[in-house]
Amino acid sequence: MAGWLIIALALALAPLALGSGRWVEFLELTLFVAVLGQGWNVLGGYGGQYSFGNAVFFGTGAYVQALLQYRFGISPWISLWFAIAGTAAVGAAIGWLSFRYGLRGSYFALITLAFAEAFHVLARSFPSITEGGRGVQLALNQDPDRALATFQFNFAGSFLAENGFYYTILAVFLASAFATWRMERTRFGAQLIAVRENEDAAQALGIDAFRVKLGAISISAAITAAAGVYYVQKYLFIEPGIAFGTSKSVEALFAPIIGGLGTVVGPLLGSFFIHGVGEAAKATIGQALGDRPGVDLILFGTILILVLAFLPRGLAGLWAALWRRLTGGDGNA
């Protein structure tokens, strides 16, 4: 807990200490992917259900947030609750359909991928509702006095313009981390981990695995939807490809797998690592070789493979092992 207070405090003070739009943006993207990762982690890391289509939750959240404003002029502060709750319901529905038929492992991964693809097609196919492939574009507010009311910080005076969205995504991340941390300590969390370890044994002990997994996918969906809400408010634009394409699904699972599955801090560590290595690769090899697009991605990919090959428990596992070696303790920092 003390560790988390330090992390939260450091992240809260970071923009003031950095005083640099570039690095605030770096942290912002890192936290954004950490939220996507935390959403995936609840279901994949704690529940052992590897989704390959978490973009469906990101996209649904983003579309609900955008369309309620675009079509009905609803305040973004109200629509966001519909976005989160609505996506949780979509998550429950997808979970109901998948878990009811006992889909596990790669079959579950495939069905989530299929759902994301189906939503992709739906978003394209009903232009009268979703604006189709053109995407939904929200009106840009340039009046600083209406910045808070419109949840748009781009022209909100110097402090909010530079840091407003950073604190938005930080708040979302801390809320998601706190929710995960609480979940870990409840009966529900213990049951979820039991299902991950051995679903049949868990059921033999009287755990309703179906209900537990349904709960997990709903929480996962709600967290991921919050990232979608942030995305829409910041970029004011959403289209089927961005919303439901595979790239958000992949980003969501990379962070916790690298950082450490089934740990609260894993997605944050993983996201930091991915973006940090990406930036470092750009600054070193990218800089050295000049105008050679993509060379930094080669170094990045190599490091990813090494991490996956040699750190099966992710960075959080490495940390625990180091801690054990240094202190002889149990590593639960």
Place this chain on the structure above:
Amino acid sequence: MAKDITTTTRRTFIRNAAGGAVAVGALGLPMVARAAAAVKVGIVHPVTGWAQYSGSQCRAGAMMAVDEINAAGGIKSLGGAMIEPVLGDAQSKPEVGAAEVEKMAEAGVSAIVGAYASNISLATTQAAAKYGIPHVVDVGVSDKIVSRGLTNTFRFGPGFGAITKAGVASFLAINEAAGSPTKTVAIVNEETTGFGAGIAGIMTKGLEPAGIEVVEVLSHPTPNKDFRNIVLKLKEIDPDVVIPSHYYNEGVLFLRTLQRQKVTPKAIYSVLGGASSQYRFLAEFPDAAQYVMDCNHWFDPKNPAALALKKKTEDAGLFYSYEVFLAYTAMMFTADAMERAGSADREAITEAMASSTWSGSIMPYGPTKMENGQNTGARPLVMQVQGDRINVIHPPEYAEAEAIFPRPM
């Protein structure tokens, strides 16, 4: 002689090379010292990810402009300041494009040129607006980009609305000049991104008053890996003219499938056709490309600078595609604004862009006039593949050849 070779060890080679470099550096120094401080311009494109081909073409075009400007003595009103490009990779994602703009803002760029795709341009212009950085959109044809009231956003080339309008008008003119042989038309459009669907609607609306019937609209997704069904359907309904509208890969596949199935309408006329007026397509599939007409971005074929750029692009091993000359022009427009602003100040450059009347472009545009950031003088041309050339056929003031319509069977 043999002795010389054996004594050239790696160490001596490095020493000699270093000495040479120092000498060259010393010779070069006075020139560098004389020049004014460089002015930085951000160049952001998706050079990795799904749009990497187009993004790289854009970057190449913008860099050729930078090299030309610097070789000609930089920005003269700034004491011959060189343009220092600050390159950014949007990785084909809007949020990464916006993050690159943040970096550029911090690096102190005076202006930004980018970002090829419409969805990335929406994010980069918005991010640049936060810092008041003037942003010239090179390609991004979505009219949403210039309709948001962002005072920092400019587009020198034509948008979607202007291109489709010109596309319909030119087709009617070409048809009339040929004795109005077109009675029926079939539209084949992609429906994934809304780009193709939008064009289909506008074409239908524009053609019907002229008594041309749109007999079939055949939609397909992007990407699409098989056009046999669509082409067989076309064979069955046998329209006078086929109007395709999709991206490059689909364009190539569709036109090749038409050729293989021996479907030969009187004309294939595309608007913003993916492959239709691309030298790459013509080089790779000259037979499938023959007589295809396309209303698209194009350079002024009578402008020597445009042809010089074409040669330079081809000498560099690249195809002279619209990405190259649009990004090149966007950078030239930016440099002209800096020249007239006489300052590296973002606000001054923005003002110079808004009031620009630049006339030195290689594009076939009318007088430059910015309205809400859109150059109202911008317009597309209509081209036709004729032999191993892509000739401009309309409007007459730029035409290099007559339209071959109906095409020979």
